[in-house]
Structure formats: structure tokens, C-alpha cells
Amino acid sequence: MVLPDDARSYSNIDHHDIDHFDHDQDLRRMIGKRAEHYSPVMRIRQRIVEATIARLIDYPEQLSQGDPDRVVFGVLHKVALGILCDQRRASKTANGYVEAAE
Numbered sequence: 001m002v003l004p005d006d007a008r009s010y011s012n013i014d015h016h017d018i019d020h021f022d023h024d025q026d027l028r029r030m031i032g033k034r035a036e037h038y039s040p041v042m043r044i045r046q047r048i049v050e051a052t053i054a055r056l057i058d059y060p061e062q063l064s065q066g067d068p069d070r071v072v073f074g075v076l077h078k079v080a081l082g083i084l085c086d087q088r089r090a091s092k093t094a095n096g097y098v099e100a101a102e
Helices: 005-010 022-037 040-058 068-085 094-101
Strands: none
16 A cells, blocks of 8 residues: 555654644544534434425425424525525525525
């Protein structure tokens, strides 16, 4: 296996010193964010939201005026419209819309 020059230069460093490199801290932070995104709680919340939206789209006539799902759908709809219409919060790229939504 051929290692890039940077990898070879780090191969002779003590393992306890590796924790102090900035790129390792950035990598840990990135992995932590990804783990948080895929946590069981986040997946369950996402499934609940998806199921609620699917129910609202498929069976809107079943919702009464006081149904909490109707309120949730209304709020989600307003947030989505705000993101799409507010040019200050979202750039014209798809990633800009995603960042504004987050």
C-alpha cells in the first residue's frame, strides 16, 4: 500500500500526540454530528413526521378542524413556504435550501 506524504510523516508520531491535531478534532466533530443525525431518537422523530405528512396528503378529508395533525401540517407548510420565498435565508442552490431548513 502506498501512503501519501502526509500519512508517512505522521507515522512516526506517538499515539497520544495524535489527539492534539486539528484535523483529528474536525474528524471527531464530523463523526459526532453524523452519529447524532442517525441516532435512534432522530430516526423515530423522522418516521413520525413522515407518517403524519403521508396521512395528511393521502386522507385530508379525515382530519377535523381541531385535529393536531392539521395544525402540524399547517405549520410545516408555512415553514416550507417561508424557506422557499425568503431569499435571505436560502440561496438559489439546493444546498442553500437544506441549510436554511436546518
